[in-house]
Amino acid sequence: MIGYYLHDLSPFIVRFSESIGLRWYGLAYVAAFVVAYLLIKRFVSLGYSELKKNQLQDFITYGAISTMAGGRLGYMFLYNLDEFLNNPLIFFKFLDGGMASHGGIFALVLYTYYCSKRYKVGWRGIGDDLCTVAPLGLFFGRMANFINGELYGRKSNVPWAVKFPEEIREPNFISPENLSRSDLRNSLSQLNLEYNSSNPLIGENSVIIEASRENENVQNILNEYLNARHPSQIYQALLEGLILFIILMVIRYKAPKLRHGILTGTFFIGYAIFRIIGEFFREPSDGYIGNLTRGQFFSTFMILIGIIFVASAFIWPRRNKSESKL
Numbered sequence: 001m002i003g004y005y006l007h008d009l010s011p012f013i014v015r016f017s018e019s020i021g022l023r024w025y026g027l028a029y030v031a032a033f034v035v036a037y038l039l040i041k042r043f044v045s046l047g048y049s050e051l052k053k054n055q056l057q058d059f060i061t062y063g064a065i066s067t068m069a070g071g072r073l074g075y076m077f078l079y080n081l082d083e084f085l086n087n088p089l090i091f092f093k094f095l096d097g098g099m100a101s102h103g104g105i106f107a108l109v110l111y112t113y114y115c116s117k118r119y120k121v122g123w124r125g126i127g128d129d130l131c132t133v134a135p136l137g138l139f140f141g142r143m144a145n146f147i148n149g150e151l152y153g154r155k156s157n158v159p160w161a162v163k164f165p166e167e168i169r170e171p172n173f174i175s176p177e178n179l180s181r182s183d184l185r186n187s188l189s190q191l192n193l194e195y196n197s198s199n200p201l202i203g204e205n206s207v208i209i210e211a212s213r214e215n216e217n218v219q220n221i222l223n224e225y226l227n228a229r230h231p232s233q234i235y236q237a238l239l240e241g242l243i244l245f246i247i248l249m250v251i252r253y254k255a256p257k258l259r260h261g262i263l264t265g266t267f268f269i270g271y272a273i274f275r276i277i278g279e280f281f282r283e284p285s286d287g288y289i290g291n292l293t294r295g296q297f298f299s300t301f302m303i304l305i306g307i308i309f310v311a312s313a314f315i316w317p318r319r320n321k322s323e324s325k326l
Contacts, residue, residue, distance in 0.1 A: 004162060076091060
């Protein structure tokens, strides 16, 4: 029997209290925006962008805010609409998790359109700037998902499979030996853990998940109950993030005078294809639409959007007007 890795990473880099501290997920956002700023600054200096250096700080700062707001709204509308309509204030509970990359991408589309009017530059051109660096943000975000132990994959017996304690939050949790949540709780009750609620295994700050990071006895019990799963967060980090970033950067540097819209279209198409592939390994926790997971269903529309952007590059051709030398 393979000794699968039991996920025991903490979502906190530094922790000040039970719910307050510096989180890896927050660091992922900061890293994404810092790298985006540095790369686009490089594009500007090389003449690959119509933006000016004195516009970059505001462009990236408000782009970051737009991405976070769009990602949160996207999650509310695409995955949690009923609860959002009943209590719109849950939008502000960022620490509870819940961001949708589709929503963040759509927000950036609207934001770049606004900036094109404000700065009097080509909309598709600055869209190309952001879309070239955006996959790195996706990479950091997916790696943070893995560290958090969330959005894990489907059951698997591959040698690199991982057991995620977050699985015990699932309403229909069943162990590999068809043991139920009640069986698990009975096993854990022998450890005399102090619970903070009447249903600690579903509670947001589960004592069991906390204990699984450092309590060897809890780890031994969970190893018997948890299912080994694909670390799909890492698959998606590599596909939607690193590989797509390399593809776009190669195109950007090999063809600096490329028509506006081609890189944006390539990003939409590439992200959609890689997301659809990744969803085959990811646990479909948000259900299906027809035979497709929600992530796959929404990604199909992105392919169409990408094709439209690529076609627009030939129907309404435009290149950078920057006077910088290439």
